[in-house]
Amino acid sequence: MTQPRPPVHPVVAKAQADFQNDLVEEVSKVVATEKVVVVGVSGLQPGKRARKLLEAKGVPHRYLEYGSYFKGWRRRLALKIWVGWPTFPLVFIKGTFVGGASDLKALSESGELDKLLAE
Numbered sequence: 001m002t003q004p005r006p007p008v009h010p011v012v013a014k015a016q017a018d019f020q021n022d023l024v025e026e027v028s029k030v031v032a033t034e035k036v037v038v039v040g041v042s043g044l045q046p047g048k049r050a051r052k053l054l055e056a057k058g059v060p061h062r063y064l065e066y067g068s069y070f071k072g073w074r075r076r077l078a079l080k081i082w083v084g085w086p087t088f089p090l091v092f093i094k095g096t097f098v099g100g101a102s103d104l105k106a107l108s109e110s111g112e113l114d115k116l117l118a119e
Contacts, residue, residue, distance in 0.1 A: 030091030036061035
């Protein structure tokens with residue numbers, strides 16, 4: 001069971017909202033305009049697997065890459081806070097965050113990915 005998030009003091013909420021806001025806005029704009037978006041990190045296999053799955057299914061997608069495992073992690077942290085997800089890649093379909101590579105694979109195997117793309 002997911003625990004509810006605790007209340008956040010307004011000062012902290014503002015700091016959260018302002019943290020790397022330019023990056024969050026950049027990704028948010030792409031997510032709002034592209035049908036499928038994968039946000040990844042250079043050299044990490046899960047991002048490669050997500051893109052490979054989409055390419056194998058012939059699904060056009062936009063790939064955004066921010067740093068490597070060791071470089072850019074602090075900046076990418078804002079994206080994790082934004083979506084509430086601990087790992088990369090971040091996969092969005094029609095503006096909805098659907099999880100990472102393994103979640104995308106599960107959606108594909110269940111047929112749900114095709115339904116989401118067709119809606």
